[in-house]
Amino acid sequence: MALQVVTQGLQGALKVAxxxxxxxxxxxxxxxxxxxGLIPVLEEVQEVSGYLPEPVQRRVAQGLGLPLSRVYGVVTFYSLFSMIPRGRHQIRVCLGxxxxxxxxxxxxxxxxxxxxIEEGGCTSDREFGLEAVRCLGACALAPVVVVDDDVxxxxxxAKLDRTMRKYRGTARREKE
Ligand code: FES
Known part of the structure:
Protein backbone atom coordinates (compact mmCIF):
# COMPACT_ATOMS: atom_id res chain seq x y z
CA MET A 1 0.00 0.00 0.00
CA ALA A 2 1.50 3.31 -1.05
CA LEU A 3 1.54 5.85 1.70
CA GLN A 4 2.21 9.48 1.08
CA VAL A 5 4.02 11.22 3.86
CA VAL A 6 2.24 14.51 4.41
CA THR A 7 4.76 16.10 6.69
CA GLN A 8 8.39 15.29 7.16
CA GLY A 9 9.72 17.51 9.90
CA LEU A 10 13.32 17.37 11.04
CA GLN A 11 12.34 17.33 14.67
CA GLY A 12 13.36 14.16 16.38
CA ALA A 13 16.21 13.60 13.93
CA LEU A 14 18.78 11.36 15.54
CA LYS A 15 22.53 11.21 15.37
CA VAL A 16 24.37 8.09 14.31
CA ALA A 17 26.41 6.93 17.29
CA GLY A 37 25.41 -5.71 -2.96
CA LEU A 38 24.00 -2.21 -2.61
CA ILE A 39 20.43 -3.12 -1.61
CA PRO A 40 21.45 -5.79 0.95
CA VAL A 41 24.04 -3.38 2.36
CA LEU A 42 21.44 -0.63 2.72
CA GLU A 43 19.04 -3.06 4.39
CA GLU A 44 21.66 -4.09 6.93
CA VAL A 45 22.83 -0.54 7.48
CA GLN A 46 19.26 0.65 8.07
CA GLU A 47 18.85 -2.02 10.71
CA VAL A 48 21.82 -0.51 12.53
CA SER A 49 21.10 3.21 12.15
CA GLY A 50 17.31 3.01 12.00
CA TYR A 51 17.18 5.14 8.84
CA LEU A 52 19.39 6.32 6.00
CA PRO A 53 20.21 10.01 6.31
CA GLU A 54 22.56 11.68 3.83
CA PRO A 55 25.79 11.14 5.87
CA VAL A 56 25.06 7.40 6.05
CA GLN A 57 24.34 7.23 2.31
CA ARG A 58 27.60 9.08 1.67
CA ARG A 59 29.53 6.55 3.80
CA VAL A 60 27.98 3.64 1.90
CA ALA A 61 28.69 5.29 -1.45
CA GLN A 62 32.32 5.94 -0.57
CA GLY A 63 32.77 2.50 0.93
CA LEU A 64 31.37 0.69 -2.10
CA GLY A 65 32.98 3.05 -4.62
CA LEU A 66 29.62 4.21 -5.99
CA PRO A 67 28.34 7.69 -6.80
CA LEU A 68 26.18 9.16 -4.04
CA SER A 69 23.46 9.77 -6.63
CA ARG A 70 23.19 6.00 -7.20
CA VAL A 71 22.74 5.31 -3.48
CA TYR A 72 20.25 8.16 -3.16
CA GLY A 73 18.33 6.85 -6.15
CA VAL A 74 17.95 3.40 -4.57
CA VAL A 75 17.03 4.80 -1.13
CA THR A 76 14.30 7.02 -2.56
CA PHE A 77 12.98 4.37 -4.99
CA TYR A 78 12.32 1.53 -2.53
CA SER A 79 9.70 2.11 0.14
CA LEU A 80 11.54 -0.18 2.56
CA PHE A 81 14.19 2.50 2.94
CA SER A 82 13.61 5.66 4.92
CA MET A 83 15.45 8.95 5.11
CA ILE A 84 13.54 9.95 8.22
CA PRO A 85 14.02 8.28 11.59
CA ARG A 86 11.64 5.40 12.16
CA GLY A 87 10.80 3.90 15.50
CA ARG A 88 10.62 0.22 16.37
CA HIS A 89 6.89 0.94 16.43
CA GLN A 90 6.00 3.17 13.50
CA ILE A 91 2.70 5.01 13.89
CA ARG A 92 0.82 6.30 10.84
CA VAL A 93 -2.10 8.64 11.39
CA CYS A 94 -4.36 9.16 8.42
CA LEU A 95 -5.19 12.77 7.63
CA GLY A 96 -7.00 12.05 4.37
CA ILE A 117 7.64 14.52 18.87
CA GLU A 118 6.34 16.00 15.63
CA GLU A 119 5.38 14.18 12.44
CA GLY A 120 8.42 12.75 10.71
CA GLY A 121 10.11 12.42 14.09
CA CYS A 122 11.11 9.59 16.33
CA THR A 123 11.39 9.35 20.12
CA SER A 124 14.94 9.60 21.44
CA ASP A 125 14.89 5.91 22.45
CA ARG A 126 13.74 5.06 18.89
CA GLU A 127 10.76 3.22 20.30
CA PHE A 128 8.14 5.21 18.37
CA GLY A 129 8.12 7.04 15.06
CA LEU A 130 5.22 9.22 13.92
CA GLU A 131 3.97 9.90 10.40
CA ALA A 132 0.95 11.68 9.01
CA VAL A 133 -0.28 9.99 5.83
CA ARG A 134 -2.98 10.67 3.29
CA CYS A 135 -5.59 7.91 2.93
CA LEU A 136 -4.81 4.38 3.98
CA GLY A 137 -7.59 3.02 1.79
CA ALA A 138 -9.89 2.27 4.72
CA CYS A 139 -12.08 5.39 4.70
CA ALA A 140 -15.18 3.52 5.95
CA LEU A 141 -13.27 2.87 9.18
CA ALA A 142 -12.20 6.49 9.68
CA PRO A 143 -10.43 7.82 11.51
CA VAL A 144 -7.69 5.24 11.08
CA VAL A 145 -4.34 4.81 12.81
CA VAL A 146 -1.84 2.09 11.88
CA VAL A 147 0.84 0.94 14.30
CA ASP A 148 3.36 -1.30 12.54
CA ASP A 149 0.97 -3.62 10.65
CA ASP A 150 -1.98 -3.29 13.05
CA VAL A 151 -4.90 -1.20 11.83
CA ALA A 158 -9.36 7.85 24.59
CA LYS A 159 -9.01 4.64 22.56
CA LEU A 160 -5.67 5.80 21.23
CA ASP A 161 -4.46 6.57 24.73
CA ARG A 162 -5.22 2.98 25.82
CA THR A 163 -3.50 1.61 22.72
CA MET A 164 -0.38 3.72 23.19
CA ARG A 165 -0.08 2.78 26.87
CA LYS A 166 -0.23 -0.87 25.84
CA TYR A 167 2.61 -0.40 23.33
CA ARG A 168 4.66 1.61 25.77
CA GLY A 169 4.18 -1.03 28.47
CA THR A 170 5.27 -3.76 26.07
CA ALA A 171 8.35 -1.79 25.08
CA ARG A 172 9.33 -1.31 28.72
CA ARG A 173 8.86 -4.99 29.54
CA GLU A 174 10.96 -6.01 26.51
CA LYS A 175 13.83 -3.91 27.84
CA GLU A 176 13.69 -5.34 31.37
S1 FES B 1 -9.03 9.11 4.43
FE1 FES B 1 -8.24 7.94 6.03
S2 FES B 1 -8.37 5.92 5.27
FE2 FES B 1 -9.06 7.12 3.63
Missing amino acids: DEEWRQIDAIIERNRDRPG TACHVRGGTRLIEYLRRFLK YREVNP
Whole structure:
Protein backbone atom coordinates (compact mmCIF):
# COMPACT_ATOMS: atom_id res chain seq x y z
CA MET A 1 0.00 0.00 0.00
CA ALA A 2 1.50 3.31 -1.05
CA LEU A 3 1.54 5.85 1.70
CA GLN A 4 2.21 9.48 1.08
CA VAL A 5 4.02 11.22 3.86
CA VAL A 6 2.24 14.51 4.41
CA THR A 7 4.76 16.10 6.69
CA GLN A 8 8.39 15.29 7.16
CA GLY A 9 9.72 17.51 9.90
CA LEU A 10 13.32 17.37 11.04
CA GLN A 11 12.34 17.33 14.67
CA GLY A 12 13.36 14.16 16.38
CA ALA A 13 16.21 13.60 13.93
CA LEU A 14 18.78 11.36 15.54
CA LYS A 15 22.53 11.21 15.37
CA VAL A 16 24.37 8.09 14.31
CA ALA A 17 26.41 6.93 17.29
CA ASP A 18 30.10 6.00 17.07
CA GLU A 19 29.34 2.33 17.65
CA GLU A 20 26.80 2.44 14.83
CA TRP A 21 29.41 3.93 12.46
CA ARG A 22 31.72 1.03 13.35
CA GLN A 23 28.99 -1.49 12.55
CA ILE A 24 28.17 0.31 9.30
CA ASP A 25 31.82 0.23 8.24
CA ALA A 26 31.96 -3.49 9.03
CA ILE A 27 28.89 -4.14 6.86
CA ILE A 28 30.45 -2.19 3.98
CA GLU A 29 33.74 -4.02 4.39
CA ARG A 30 32.05 -7.44 4.31
CA ASN A 31 30.20 -6.56 1.10
CA ARG A 32 32.78 -4.43 -0.69
CA ASP A 33 33.45 -6.92 -3.49
CA ARG A 34 30.00 -8.43 -3.66
CA PRO A 35 28.30 -7.73 -7.01
CA GLY A 36 24.83 -6.19 -6.63
CA GLY A 37 25.41 -5.71 -2.96
CA LEU A 38 24.00 -2.21 -2.61
CA ILE A 39 20.43 -3.12 -1.61
CA PRO A 40 21.45 -5.79 0.95
CA VAL A 41 24.04 -3.38 2.36
CA LEU A 42 21.44 -0.63 2.72
CA GLU A 43 19.04 -3.06 4.39
CA GLU A 44 21.66 -4.09 6.93
CA VAL A 45 22.83 -0.54 7.48
CA GLN A 46 19.26 0.65 8.07
CA GLU A 47 18.85 -2.02 10.71
CA VAL A 48 21.82 -0.51 12.53
CA SER A 49 21.10 3.21 12.15
CA GLY A 50 17.31 3.01 12.00
CA TYR A 51 17.18 5.14 8.84
CA LEU A 52 19.39 6.32 6.00
CA PRO A 53 20.21 10.01 6.31
CA GLU A 54 22.56 11.68 3.83
CA PRO A 55 25.79 11.14 5.87
CA VAL A 56 25.06 7.40 6.05
CA GLN A 57 24.34 7.23 2.31
CA ARG A 58 27.60 9.08 1.67
CA ARG A 59 29.53 6.55 3.80
CA VAL A 60 27.98 3.64 1.90
CA ALA A 61 28.69 5.29 -1.45
CA GLN A 62 32.32 5.94 -0.57
CA GLY A 63 32.77 2.50 0.93
CA LEU A 64 31.37 0.69 -2.10
CA GLY A 65 32.98 3.05 -4.62
CA LEU A 66 29.62 4.21 -5.99
CA PRO A 67 28.34 7.69 -6.80
CA LEU A 68 26.18 9.16 -4.04
CA SER A 69 23.46 9.77 -6.63
CA ARG A 70 23.19 6.00 -7.20
CA VAL A 71 22.74 5.31 -3.48
CA TYR A 72 20.25 8.16 -3.16
CA GLY A 73 18.33 6.85 -6.15
CA VAL A 74 17.95 3.40 -4.57
CA VAL A 75 17.03 4.80 -1.13
CA THR A 76 14.30 7.02 -2.56
CA PHE A 77 12.98 4.37 -4.99
CA TYR A 78 12.32 1.53 -2.53
CA SER A 79 9.70 2.11 0.14
CA LEU A 80 11.54 -0.18 2.56
CA PHE A 81 14.19 2.50 2.94
CA SER A 82 13.61 5.66 4.92
CA MET A 83 15.45 8.95 5.11
CA ILE A 84 13.54 9.95 8.22
CA PRO A 85 14.02 8.28 11.59
CA ARG A 86 11.64 5.40 12.16
CA GLY A 87 10.80 3.90 15.50
CA ARG A 88 10.62 0.22 16.37
CA HIS A 89 6.89 0.94 16.43
CA GLN A 90 6.00 3.17 13.50
CA ILE A 91 2.70 5.01 13.89
CA ARG A 92 0.82 6.30 10.84
CA VAL A 93 -2.10 8.64 11.39
CA CYS A 94 -4.36 9.16 8.42
CA LEU A 95 -5.19 12.77 7.63
CA GLY A 96 -7.00 12.05 4.37
CA THR A 97 -10.37 13.71 3.91
CA ALA A 98 -12.56 11.08 5.61
CA CYS A 99 -10.22 10.74 8.57
CA HIS A 100 -9.66 14.47 8.83
CA VAL A 101 -13.43 15.12 8.94
CA ARG A 102 -13.89 12.46 11.63
CA GLY A 103 -11.19 13.68 13.96
CA GLY A 104 -7.81 12.62 12.59
CA THR A 105 -6.30 15.94 13.57
CA ARG A 106 -7.18 15.39 17.24
CA LEU A 107 -5.38 12.04 17.08
CA ILE A 108 -2.16 13.45 15.76
CA GLU A 109 -2.31 16.25 18.34
CA TYR A 110 -2.71 13.62 21.07
CA LEU A 111 0.29 11.68 19.74
CA ARG A 112 2.47 14.79 19.52
CA ARG A 113 1.80 15.40 23.21
CA PHE A 114 2.07 11.76 24.28
CA LEU A 115 5.32 11.08 22.42
CA LYS A 116 6.71 14.62 22.56
CA ILE A 117 7.64 14.52 18.87
CA GLU A 118 6.34 16.00 15.63
CA GLU A 119 5.38 14.18 12.44
CA GLY A 120 8.42 12.75 10.71
CA GLY A 121 10.11 12.42 14.09
CA CYS A 122 11.11 9.59 16.33
CA THR A 123 11.39 9.35 20.12
CA SER A 124 14.94 9.60 21.44
CA ASP A 125 14.89 5.91 22.45
CA ARG A 126 13.74 5.06 18.89
CA GLU A 127 10.76 3.22 20.30
CA PHE A 128 8.14 5.21 18.37
CA GLY A 129 8.12 7.04 15.06
CA LEU A 130 5.22 9.22 13.92
CA GLU A 131 3.97 9.90 10.40
CA ALA A 132 0.95 11.68 9.01
CA VAL A 133 -0.28 9.99 5.83
CA ARG A 134 -2.98 10.67 3.29
CA CYS A 135 -5.59 7.91 2.93
CA LEU A 136 -4.81 4.38 3.98
CA GLY A 137 -7.59 3.02 1.79
CA ALA A 138 -9.89 2.27 4.72
CA CYS A 139 -12.08 5.39 4.70
CA ALA A 140 -15.18 3.52 5.95
CA LEU A 141 -13.27 2.87 9.18
CA ALA A 142 -12.20 6.49 9.68
CA PRO A 143 -10.43 7.82 11.51
CA VAL A 144 -7.69 5.24 11.08
CA VAL A 145 -4.34 4.81 12.81
CA VAL A 146 -1.84 2.09 11.88
CA VAL A 147 0.84 0.94 14.30
CA ASP A 148 3.36 -1.30 12.54
CA ASP A 149 0.97 -3.62 10.65
CA ASP A 150 -1.98 -3.29 13.05
CA VAL A 151 -4.90 -1.20 11.83
CA TYR A 152 -6.96 0.66 14.45
CA ARG A 153 -10.35 1.78 13.23
CA GLU A 154 -12.81 4.47 14.38
CA VAL A 155 -10.19 5.73 16.75
CA ASN A 156 -10.76 8.51 19.25
CA PRO A 157 -8.23 10.03 21.67
CA ALA A 158 -9.36 7.85 24.59
CA LYS A 159 -9.01 4.64 22.56
CA LEU A 160 -5.67 5.80 21.23
CA ASP A 161 -4.46 6.57 24.73
CA ARG A 162 -5.22 2.98 25.82
CA THR A 163 -3.50 1.61 22.72
CA MET A 164 -0.38 3.72 23.19
CA ARG A 165 -0.08 2.78 26.87
CA LYS A 166 -0.23 -0.87 25.84
CA TYR A 167 2.61 -0.40 23.33
CA ARG A 168 4.66 1.61 25.77
CA GLY A 169 4.18 -1.03 28.47
CA THR A 170 5.27 -3.76 26.07
CA ALA A 171 8.35 -1.79 25.08
CA ARG A 172 9.33 -1.31 28.72
CA ARG A 173 8.86 -4.99 29.54
CA GLU A 174 10.96 -6.01 26.51
CA LYS A 175 13.83 -3.91 27.84
CA GLU A 176 13.69 -5.34 31.37
S1 FES B 1 -9.03 9.11 4.43
FE1 FES B 1 -8.24 7.94 6.03
S2 FES B 1 -8.37 5.92 5.27
FE2 FES B 1 -9.06 7.12 3.63
